[in-house]
Amino acid sequence: MPAVANPRACVVEIGGIPISLRTDDPQFLDLLCQRYGGFLSSSRAEFELDFDLTSAAPASDEDVRVRREGTEWLLDRGDFRARWDPRTGRGTVRQNLNPYSLDSVLRIVHSLVLAERGGFLLHAASAICDHQAYLFSGISGAGKTTLTQLAPPDVTLLTDEISYVRPGSNGFSAFGTPFAGELARPGKNCAAPVAALFFLEKGAENRVDELPPSEAMRNLMRNILFFAEDRGLVERLLATACEFVSRVPVRRLTFYPDPRVWDHIRQWQEVGVHA
Amino acid sequence: MPEMYIARSSAIAARMLAGEMMVMNSMDSTFFTLNEVATAIWQAADGSTPLREIIEQRICSQFDIAPEQAQEDAEQFVRELSQHGILLVSDQPLRDPLAPEER
Numbered sequence: 001m002p003a004v005a006n007p008r009a010c011v012v013e014i015g016g017i018p019i020s021l022r023t024d025d026p027q028f029l030d031l032l033c034q035r036y037g038g039f040l041s042s043s044r045a046e047f048e049l050d051f052d053l054t055s056a057a058p059a060s061d062e063d064v065r066v067r068r069e070g071t072e073w074l075l076d077r078g079d080f081r082a083r084w085d086p087r088t089g090r091g092t093v094r095q096n097l098n099p100y101s102l103d104s105v106l107r108i109v110h111s112l113v114l115a116e117r118g119g120f121l122l123h124a125a126s127a128i129c130d131h132q133a134y135l136f137s138g139i140s141g142a143g144k145t146t147l148t149q150l151a152p153p154d155v156t157l158l159t160d161e162i163s164y165v166r167p168g169s170n171g172f173s174a175f176g177t178p179f180a181g182e183l184a185r186p187g188k189n190c191a192a193p194v195a196a197l198f199f200l201e202k203g204a205e206n207r208v209d210e211l212p213p214s215e216a217m218r219n220l221m222r223n224i225l226f227f228a229e230d231r232g233l234v235e236r237l238l239a240t241a242c243e244f245v246s247r248v249p250v251r252r253l254t255f256y257p258d259p260r261v262w263d264h265i266r267q268w269q270e271v272g273v274h275a
Numbered sequence: 276m277p278e279m280y281i282a283r284s285s286a287i288a289a290r291m292l293a294g295e296m297m298v299m300n301s302m303d304s305t306f307f308t309l310n311e312v313a314t315a316i317w318q319a320a321d322g323s324t325p326l327r328e329i330i331e332q333r334i335c336s337q338f339d340i341a342p343e344q345a346q347e348d349a350e351q352f353v354r355e356l357s358q359h360g361i362l363l364v365s366d367q368p369l370r371d372p373l374a375p376e377e378r
Contacts, residue, residue: 213293214308221299221306234301235288242292 009048012106013041015164015175016191017113019106020045025053028097035099036178038189047089047109049082054096066108066227073228075108077101084109086116103179107162111225115233118240119166121225124197125181126158126174127151128188132195133174134265135163136253137223142200143255145182150259159187162225165194167240171247195269197244198253206264209252216250217241281329281353281362282322282369289317298361305359312338312345313352320362322369326353 009022010032018041021032028051033040062078073091075082080101084091091109095101111121124137125144129151136147148160158164158174161181165172172194176187199211199219211219220241228234244250255261283289289298296309296317309317312334319329326349334345356362363369 214295214297217292217297218306218308221297226304229302231286231288231301234299234304238288238290238297238299242290242297245292 010036011041011043011045012036012039012178013043013189014039014106014110014177015114015119015166017047017110018043018045019109020048021051022048023051023053025051025097028053031097031099032102035102036186038176038186039178045089047084047086047113048091049084049105049109050090050092052092052094054094064104064108064227065229066112067229073112075105075227077104080105082108084112086112107179107225108227110164112228112233114164114166115226115228115237115240117166118236118243119164119172120237120240120244122163122165122197122220123161123223123225124163125160126163126187128156128158128174128190128192129154129262129265130269131192132269133158133192134195135165135174135197136200137163137197137219138200143202143257144200146202146257147200147255147261148183150257150261152259152262155262156188156190157183157185158190160185165244167243168193172244194248196249196251198251198265201252201254202257203254205254205256206261207254208264208268209254211250211252213245216245220245220250277366278325278327279350279353280322280324280365280368281316281320281326281357283317283320284360284363287361300360302360307356307359307361312340312348316349316352317362322363326350 009020011018011020023029064077066075071087072083072085080095082093082105093105114120124135125148126135136144145160158176160183162177162179164175164177173191174194175191176189178186180186286301296314298307315333319333330345330349335342357364
C-alpha cells in the first residue's frame with residue numbers, strides 16, 4: 001500500500017522514478033495526492049522538489065524555456081519557475097495551485113531524467129494488449145483518444161496523452177502515466193515491452209503500412225517532448241531515437257473508428273507481418 | 276564569382292540512420308533528415324573546402340548529377356540549412372567548429 005512518509009510530502013513514482021514532492025500547504029498536498037493517486041509510492045525518492053506556492057495567477061500559454069546554468073536546470077514559463085540540480089537530486093518550484101503547472105514541471109523533469117537514461121516522453125497514447133505495449137502517436141485529432149476509447153476491456157490503458165518510454169533489459173518498455181488528455185482518466189501504473197509504435201490516421205479501412213526509417217524518425221522526433229537547450233542532451237536524445245527506430249517496428253496505422261481496429265492490431269501482432 | 280565555404284554548426288547533433296543523416300539543432304530542437312547527396316555535402320562541410328570543390332569531388336563523381344544542376348541544388352540546400360543555423364556559410368574559409376582545438 002502506498003505510504004506518505006512525511007506529512008508534508010508525497011512520493012510520486014512514474015516510470016520507476018520516484019520523486020518526492022514537498023509543500024507546506026495542506027491543500028496543495030491534497031491536490032498532489034488526488035492527482036497522482038495511482039502513482040503514490042513508498043519507495044525512497046531519487047529526487048526531491050520543494051514547492052513554493054505563489055498567489056493565484058493564470059496559467060500561461062508562453063513557451064517553456066529549459067536551460068542549464070552551472071550544474072542546475074532552470075525551467076521557466078509564465079506560470080512557474082523551477083531550479084533543479086540532477087547531481088544533488090534537489091530542486092525548487094515556484095508556482096500557483098494550478099495542477100496543469102504541476103503536470104508541466106513534472107513532465108519536464110522526467111524528460112530531462114529520461115534523456116540522460118536513454119528514454120523519452122512521447123506525445124502518444126499507449127496501452128498494453130496481450131502483455132505487450134503499443135504506442136499510438138499523431139497530431140491532435142489523429143485519433144489517440146478515439147483509439148483508447150475503442151479498446152476492449154482486456155486492454156490496459158497506460159495513457160491517452162503522454163507515453164513514457166525507457167530502455168529495459170530487453171528493449172524499450174512503456175510505463176503508465178497520470179498525464180491524461182481528452183479522456184481525463186489517468187493511466188494504469190504498470191509497464192510492458194514496446195511491441196510497436198503506430199502513427200495514426202483516420203481512414204475508410206484498417207491498414208498497417210511500413211514507414212521508411214527517415215520518415216519514422218521525423219514523426220518520432222516531432223512528437224517527443226523535449227525542451228532543453230543543451231547539445232549534450234540533444235546528442236543523447238538523437239542516439240536514443242535512432243536506437244528506438246532501429247529496434248522497434250514503427251508503422252502508419254490507418255484506422256476506421258470502430259472497435260474492429262483492435263482486432264486488426266492483434267492480427268498484426270499474431271501474424272508477425274512486422275517480423 | 277566568389278567561393279562559398281561551409282561548416283557544420285557546433286550547436287547541432289547528427290547521427291546516421293539507414294544511410295541518411297539525422298540532424299538536430301540543440302538551440303530550438305528543429306530536426307532534419309538529409310538524403311544521400313545532402314549527407315555527402317554535410318560530411319564534407321569542413322569550412323576549408325569550397326562548395327564548388329565539394330560538388331566536383333563528392334557529388335558529381337559519385338552521383339549521376341550534372342555539375343550545373345548539382346551546384347544549383349547544393350546552394351539551395353546550403354541556404355536552407357544556414358537559415359536554420361545548421362550550416363555556417365562564408366566567402367572566406369571557416370574553422371570547422373567541430374574540429375579539435377588547435378594548440
